[in-house]
Amino acid sequence: MTPEHLLPILSAGFVAFTVLAYITLDGFDLGIGILxxxxxxxxxxxxxxxxxxxxxxxxxxxxxxxxSALYGVFPVAYGTILPALYPLVIAMxxxxxxxxxxxEFRFRAEGPRSRFAWDMSFLAGSTLAAMTQGxxxxxxxxxxxxxxxQYAGGxxxxxxxxxxxxxxxxxxxxxLLGACWLVWRTEGELQSRARRHARVLAAMTLGLIVVVxxxxxxxxxxxxxxxxxxxxxxxxxxxxxxxxxxxxLFWRSINDERSHLMPLLCALGWFFLxxxxxxxxxxxxxxxxxxxxxxxxxxxxxxxxxxxxAAVLTPIVVGYSAYSYWVFRGKIGKETHYH
Amino acid sequence: xxxxxxxxxxxxxxxxxxxxxxxxxxxxxxxxxxxxVLEGVWLKTGRQVYLDLYRYWLKIFAIGFAMGVVSxxxxxxxxxxxxxxxxxxxxxxxxxxxxxxxxxxxxxxxGFLGVMLFGMNRVGRRLHFAASCMVSTGTLIxxxxxxxxxxxxxxxxxxxxxxxxxxxxxxxxxxxIFNPSFPFRLVHMGLAAFLCVAFAVGAVxxxxxxxxxxxxxxxxxxxxxxxSMAMWMAAIVAPMQILAGDTQGLNTLQYQPAKIAAMEGDxxxxxxxPEILFxxxxxxxxxxxxxxxxxxxxxxxxxxxxxxxxxxLKQFAPRDRPYAPxxxxxxxIMVGLGxxxxxLGLFSLYARWRGSFYSNRWLHRFALAMxxxxxxxxxxxxxxxxxxxxxxxxYGLLRTTDSVSPIALPGIATSxxxxxxxxxxxxxxxxxxxxxxxxxxxxxxxxxxxxxxxTRAAGQxxxxxxxxPDGMGGHALPAE
Numbered sequence: 001m002t003p004e005h006l007l008p009i010l011s012a013g014f015v016a017f018t019v020l021a022y023i024t025l026d027g028f029d030l031g032i033g034i035l036x037x038x039x040x041x042x043x044x045x046x047x048x049x050x051x052x053x054x055x056x057x058x059x060x061x062x063x064x065x066x067x068s069a070l071y072g073v074f075p076v077a078y079g080t081i082l083p084a085l086y087p088l089v090i091a092m093x094x095x096x097x098x099x100x101x102x103x104e105f106r107f108r109a110e111g112p113r114s115r116f117a118w119d120m121s122f123l124a125g126s127t128l129a130a131m132t133q134g135x136x137x138x139x140x141x142x143x144x145x146x147x148x149x150q151y152a153g154g155x156x157x158x159x160x161x162x163x164x165x166x167x168x169x170x171x172x173x174x175x176l177l178g179a180c181w182l183v184w185r186t187e188g189e190l191q192s193r194a195r196r197h198a199r200v201l202a203a204m205t206l207g208l209i210v211v212v213x214x215x216x217x218x219x220x221x222x223x224x225x226x227x228x229x230x231x232x233x234x235x236x237x238x239x240x241x242x243x244x245x246x247x248x249l250f251w252r253s254i255n256d257e258r259s260h261l262m263p264l265l266c267a268l269g270w271f272f273l274x275x276x277x278x279x280x281x282x283x284x285x286x287x288x289x290x291x292x293x294x295x296x297x298x299x300x301x302x303x304x305x306x307x308x309x310a311a312v313l314t315p316i317v318v319g320y321s322a323y324s325y326w327v328f329r330g331k332i333g334k335e336t337h338y339h
Numbered sequence: 340x341x342x343x344x345x346x347x348x349x350x351x352x353x354x355x356x357x358x359x360x361x362x363x364x365x366x367x368x369x370x371x372x373x374x375x376v377l378e379g380v381w382l383k384t385g386r387q388v389y390l391d392l393y394r395y396w397l398k399i400f401a402i403g404f405a406m407g408v409v410s411x412x413x414x415x416x417x418x419x420x421x422x423x424x425x426x427x428x429x430x431x432x433x434x435x436x437x438x439x440x441x442x443x444x445x446x447x448x449x450g451f452l453g454v455m456l457f458g459m460n461r462v463g464r465r466l467h468f469a470a471s472c473m474v475s476t477g478t479l480i481x482x483x484x485x486x487x488x489x490x491x492x493x494x495x496x497x498x499x500x501x502x503x504x505x506x507x508x509x510x511x512x513x514x515x516i517f518n519p520s521f522p523f524r525l526v527h528m529g530l531a532a533f534l535c536v537a538f539a540v541g542a543v544x545x546x547x548x549x550x551x552x553x554x555x556x557x558x559x560x561x562x563x564x565x566x567s568m569a570m571w572m573a574a575i576v577a578p579m580q581i582l583a584g585d586t587q588g589l590n591t592l593q594y595q596p597a598k599i600a601a602m603e604g605d606x607x608x609x610x611x612x613p614e615i616l617f618x619x620x621x622x623x624x625x626x627x628x629x630x631x632x633x634x635x636x637x638x639x640x641x642x643x644x645x646x647x648x649x650x651x652l653k654q655f656a657p658r659d660r661p662y663a664p665x666x667x668x669x670x671x672i673m674v675g676l677g678x679x680x681x682x683l684g685l686f687s688l689y690a691r692w693r694g695s696f697y698s699n700r701w702l703h704r705f706a707l708a709m710x711x712x713x714x715x716x717x718x719x720x721x722x723x724x725x726x727x728x729x730x731x732x733x734y735g736l737l738r739t740t741d742s743v744s745p746i747a748l749p750g751i752a753t754s755x756x757x758x759x760x761x762x763x764x765x766x767x768x769x770x771x772x773x774x775x776x777x778x779x780x781x782x783x784x785x786x787x788x789x790x791x792x793x794t795r796a797a798g799q800x801x802x803x804x805x806x807x808p809d810g811m812g813g814h815a816l817p818a819e
Binding site: 053054057061065069073076081086089093096098101104105108151298299301302306309310313317320321323324 | 401402404405406408409410411412413415416418419420423424426427428430431432433434435436437438439440441442443445446447448449450451452453454456457458461462501506508509510512744745746747749750754757758761765768769772775776
């Protein structure tokens with residue numbers, strides 16, 4: 001195996017790790033913003049925000065890492081996906097701006113009206129960010145028209161029933177992560193309500209996973225080739241089976257008052273499995289249906305420099321990020337606010 | 340549409356979002372260093388005033404930092420949305436550097452920011468100080484990487500060009516990072532960030548000194564200490580910055596003579612060149628109208644000799660010239676503000692010597708008026724260097740017209756409009772919140788951010804780092 005062949009695979013692995021880290025970490029704190037739509041009490045909202053206030057910055061940093069990694073190691077993907085999905089990407093960035101500043105501004109707001117406005121920014125920003133992220137995913141899966149390594153499609157190619165459906169799925173999925181996070185990190189009535197939300201959201205999420213999974217192969221038949229060919233099916237069969245197993249575990253733990261962390265782990269497991277399944281389908285494309293990993297990648301000198309840094313620094317980053325979570329461990333009650 | 344092309348709008352949008360963004364990192368770089376110093380001095384001397392100042396500025400830092408993060412995410416994707424052809428060609432060189440910035444700096448800042456803001460009663464004093472230092476270090480590392488990238492676009496080195504695709508291929512990473520203009524730019528920008536914060540802090544101190552005087556009460560100790568610290572910075576750093584700017588000018592003369600010609604507004608290349616103080620460069624007639632000049636000064640400043648040859652714009656083909664009218668004026672505003680900063684520093688030293696440092700109203704008014712000077716100078720300097728790099732994105736190698744994304748005009752016009760509205764609303768609100776916090780005088784025993792709400796921290800576990808019974812009460816907000 002030549003370095004030209006191997007390096008892009010390693011880089012793709014790292015980019016996939018980054019995206020997964022982003023989805024799972026920012027997923028629950030975007031989910032908390034989405035749940036502002038169900039939780040109206042101002043005390044409860046303060047508690048909800050306080051559970052993520054010390055860590056949200058770090059969670060969002062994975063998104064910047066994902067962008068910069070694509071830029072550095074898959075510049076062709078970076079330079080075609082972003083112009084193709086221009087309106088979605090811009091909308092996501094603006095949504096993240098609103099919900100990011102709302103974290104700080106809502107505690108400094110003077111008067112109930114300004115407070116209400118920033119709460120709404122937090123809710124709308126989080127929901128729109130989740131929606132656009134799902135739609136970006138959907139638009140990527142359905143394929144992007146390319147000519148000469150440049151985007152060759154129209155302004156609204158990304159807007160289809162499938163991409164909208166993916167957007168809604170991610171909103172529901174993030175809300176589920178948020179609800180499970182609250183089950184873990186809060187107590188009392190808020191926690192009980194979070195359990196109720198989580199049950200409904202989990203049922204919806206599972207339904208949406210099934211629909212998206214069946215819908216995806218109809219978009220590009222190529223996606224099916226790892227799923228319906230014997231014996232390759234043996235390698236991929238564990239994905240749906242594990243989703244079902246986690247569902248059983250989820251329902252047992254969400255109904256068990258003594259179980260706090262398990263529902264979150266199950267929900268994260270679903271995200272991991274969906275992401276894996278998606279990776280299997282898309283492989284080896286990075287911009288379906290025309291650009292694969294190798295066509296998209298930067299020269300070996302860039303990949304090596306990038307990978308060395310990633311290999312050395314990522315464990316350190318994960319280490320002190322975990323430390324930061326550990327410092328702020330434990331239940332957050334109405335007593336403990338960080339603002 | 341109105342003679343505006345998609346390229347113009349792509350540039351305007353990118354410039355607009357970077358201009359907003361650059362203010363927050365500059366504020367964070369300077370303020371994080373100031374906070375680390377304050378906490379360090381507090382640990383060493385045990386004097387309450389330093390803890391009070393730390394808490395006072397920490398709350399403001401939190402707001403500025405959040406705005407920096409969210410406006411920065413935009414940047415990391417806009418290279419692709421607006422400059423996809425640039426991204427594909429220069430991505431192999433610039434992308435990995437950006438990734439290193441994220442991995443070595445952004446995570447460091449974000450990881451320890453939580454501890455810095457909310458952790459004082461959860462970790463020990465020393466560990467908390469370490470967190471403050473980590474955040475400050477993160478801001479400095481981040482600045483180094485982004486300036487290495489930016490400098491590479493100005494003075495590219497350590498690359499080869501792939502003939503088939505036109506891509507830049509990295510050949511020597513050390514030469515790429517330590518490209519010829521990087522060290523000069525790093526020093527110039529770092530000092531600029533410190534000056535931004537020095538003049539902002541000084542102005543807040545001056546504001547309270549003036550207000551206390553009008554109200555007939557003595558200023559609190561935190562006010563006096565912050566004003567004094569800021570004026571020391573002004574007196575020491577402003578002259579350093581003038582020297583740093585001069586050396587960067589010499590570096591630019593060597594590597595980007597067309598930019599120097601545009602900054603000078605001179606069309607003829609010659610020795611014994613004058614320094615044009617004022618004029619209006621006209622790109623069409625190739626003249627600078629209404630000029631007021633000092634004989635020989637141009638050569639003297641740029642070459643440090645009377646006979647040194649200074650380039651003029653006519654030396655470069657019209658299609659290779661940067662748009663001089665903007666560069667000419669932004670450069671003069673920056674230099675003028677630098678001189679005013681230097682003057683304020685001298686004035687403060689004089690007032691200290693005369694013993695009127697805390698009572699001289701003219702000193703305080705001057706300092707208050709200089710509040711935005713650091714930021715305005717920073718933006719003008721940045722515009723000078725970036726617009727002066729035109730018409731190239733990678734200087735001399737890749738034209739801006741060959742860098743832009745294939746995006747249609749209506750789309751980019753719509754997003755431009757939305758960006759303008761959102762940025763003014765969001766960052767305008769942020770600025771208001773910060774100004775309101777600054778208008779409140781720091782107290783002895785600085786605690787809660789919001790006087791309407793009594794501070795409490797009964798639910799928090801008292802920890803060793805508490806300077807006071809209510810610890811980081813500044814961030815403990817009660818249930819309503």
